[in-house]
Every structure is written in structure tokens, then in C-alpha cells.
Amino acid sequence: MKRFLLSLAASLAVAVSAHASEVSVAVAANFTAPMQKIASLFEQDTGHKTTLAFGSTGRFYAQIKNGAPFDLLLSADDETPAKLAKEGLAVDASRFTYAIGKLALWSKQPSLVDAQGQVLQSGKFDKIAVADPKLAPYGAAAVEVMTQLGVLNTLRPKLVQGENIAQTHQFVATQNAQLGFVALSQVMADGRLVEGSVWAVPATLYSPLRQDAVLLNKGQGNAAAAALLQYLKGDKAREVIRGFGYEH
Structure with missing residues (x-):
């Protein structure tokens, strides 16, 4: 019986591994700390792996235009994801606001x-x-x-x-x-x-910092990319986002 259970556990581990994949994410620098925490929770809960790069949205836009191998963009604005979708470099239907910055x-x-x-x-x-x-x-x-x-x-x-x-x-x-x-x-x-x-700073003094996520062309068909986009909309991610002072 013990041997059977060990064999079953090993089979399940192989099955999970076979279905797990990796997602490469370009993340706006302001979202560094919350995304590190969310990525850790995501990996624990799904078995997928994340590779995170942090930087300015404008720099990421230029890199994506030049073929950088990112699956997802978590932007510091809502304009850049829309622009990438319009230029045929991202999936327009995948865009959503994951946080409103302050x-x-x-x-x-x-x-x-x-x-x-x-x-x-x-x-x-x-x-x-x-x-x-x-x-x-x-x-x-x-x-x-x-x-x-x-x-x-x-x-x-x-x-x-x-x-x-x-x-x-x-x-x-x-x-x-x-x-x-x-x-x-x-x-x-x-x-x-x-x-x-x-x-x-009172929000009345500056334009809303709506931060959108978008699936990039390279990420189409990537199970980890689809799962992470969904995870960002879930309760665990939202709790982390609120804890760092964002609205969503």
C-alpha cells in the first residue's frame, strides 16, 4: 500500500510538472514589491513559474517593439497596452486594469x-x-x-x-x-x-494612473500567461494590491 501511494504521488508530481509552464513578465517599476509577492503566491498555488523584469513602461514599450521575448506587460498606464494592441503586438481583448496607482x-x-x-x-x-x-x-x-x-x-x-x-x-x-x-x-x-x-498627493492634481495588463503576442497559447492574468483578478492578488496602497 505504501509503495502504491508513493508511486501515485510521483505520478501526480510528474503530471503537475508536465502541465506547468513559465511566463515572462515585464512589470512597471512601481509595482515591483506587490508583483514579487503575487508571483510567489501564484507559483505556490499553480505550479507555474514566473520570470519578472522591472523597469519603466516607456523602455518596455521600445523593447517589445524590437522583439523582446515577454509574454505579458503590466504597465504603469493604460495607454501603452492599448497602443501595443493597436500596433498588432498584443491581444486587445486581454487588456484590463489591474491597479490604480497613487x-x-x-x-x-x-x-x-x-x-x-x-x-x-x-x-x-x-x-x-x-x-x-x-x-x-x-x-x-x-x-x-x-x-x-x-x-x-x-x-x-x-x-x-x-x-x-x-x-x-x-x-x-x-x-x-x-x-x-x-x-x-x-x-x-x-x-x-x-x-x-x-x-x-490628492488624485485631483494629476490624471488617473490606471495601470493595465495585456497579453503580448508571444504569450498566446502559454498556459502560465493566461493563468497569471486570471490570478491578478482574484482575491489573493487584490488583497496584496490593496496592502500596497493601490486601488483596483
């Missing part, structure tokens, strides 16, 4: 950023970090906020630009910039501020 002004220093963002008016800092607005939607949103508040021209000499929101966060985390515009998800975990001081 912009934050953050400093590692506990008392530098006030709850109303008045520090931007005072200018009592040397450097402020933003992501490249041409490549990163969160960078474009930061420029929009500074323009709305009438401080962009004043602060322009103090701007330090990161290629993506991850590099921008790094500038502030290492205090090469005293403060910076980052994704709220980068400074939150389980619904709480990790460290420092933060102003959660």
Missing part, C-alpha cells in the same frame, strides 16, 4: 514632508527626485502636480531625474535627494508608511 511625495527624513505638501512651496531642500516623464507615467504625473501647484519653474533647478520610479525611489532612500515623487506603493507595506514622511 502618487506620493516622500522623504526619508521623518519631519521634512508635511501632510499638505507645503514643503514644495517653501523649497527648503536641495534636490527633489522625479522619474523621467517621457518614460515613466509616475514622472509625468509628478510634473502635472508641480504644474498645477505653480511650482514647476521654481523647482526645475532642483530636479534630479531617475529613468524609472524605482531609481527615483532609490535617490530618496539614499538621500541623494531630500525628497521625491514616488509611487505610494513604494513607501507602504500592509497599509502603513514604512519610514520617513509622506504626502499622499
Whole structure:
């Protein structure tokens, strides 16, 4: 009986392995921490494997146009997936919003950023970090906020630009910039501020950061790609997404 059960377990393991596949995902840098957590849960629950690459949406767009072998794109906006679908590089029917991002002004220093963002008016800092607005939607949103508040021209000499929101966060985390515009998800975990001081920028000051996922042409027929898109809509993924300060 014991030998039979061991044999059955081995057969089941082989069967699961045979049906498991791997998915390569291009992920917007702001979604790094939640996606790492979601990918781990996904692998545990399905047996599929994930390969994750993190970076700016604009850079991924250029790479996909040049044939980069990604199965899925988790974008920082809703425009890039739509554009890829229109250009015949992605499956239009697969597009959906997996998260709605929130912009934050953050400093590692506990008392530098006030709850109303008045520090931007005072200018009592040397450097402020933003992501490249041409490549990163969160960078474009930061420029929009500074323009709305009438401080962009004043602060322009103090701007330090990161290629993506991850590099921008790094500038502030290492205090090469005293403060910076980052994704709220980068400074939150389980619904709480990790460290420092933060102003959660009111959504009325910038265009909605609707983040869409899309199946790329290479991912068609890939069971892991289809399963991950579905998993992102499920309760476990949504709980993780909420915990990092996103709406969905």
C-alpha cells in the first residue's frame, strides 16, 4: 500500500510538472514589491513559474517593439497596452486594469514632508527626485502636480531625474535627494508608511494612473500567461494590491 501511494504521488508530481509552464513578465517599476509577492503566491498555488523584469513602461514599450521575448506587460498606464494592441503586438481583448496607482511625495527624513505638501512651496531642500516623464507615467504625473501647484519653474533647478520610479525611489532612500515623487506603493507595506514622511498627493492634481495588463503576442497559447492574468483578478492578488496602497 505504501509503495502504491508513493508511486501515485510521483505520478501526480510528474503530471503537475508536465502541465506547468513559465511566463515572462515585464512589470512597471512601481509595482515591483506587490508583483514579487503575487508571483510567489501564484507559483505556490499553480505550479507555474514566473520570470519578472522591472523597469519603466516607456523602455518596455521600445523593447517589445524590437522583439523582446515577454509574454505579458503590466504597465504603469493604460495607454501603452492599448497602443501595443493597436500596433498588432498584443491581444486587445486581454487588456484590463489591474491597479490604480497613487502618487506620493516622500522623504526619508521623518519631519521634512508635511501632510499638505507645503514643503514644495517653501523649497527648503536641495534636490527633489522625479522619474523621467517621457518614460515613466509616475514622472509625468509628478510634473502635472508641480504644474498645477505653480511650482514647476521654481523647482526645475532642483530636479534630479531617475529613468524609472524605482531609481527615483532609490535617490530618496539614499538621500541623494531630500525628497521625491514616488509611487505610494513604494513607501507602504500592509497599509502603513514604512519610514520617513509622506504626502499622499490628492488624485485631483494629476490624471488617473490606471495601470493595465495585456497579453503580448508571444504569450498566446502559454498556459502560465493566461493563468497569471486570471490570478491578478482574484482575491489573493487584490488583497496584496490593496496592502500596497493601490486601488483596483
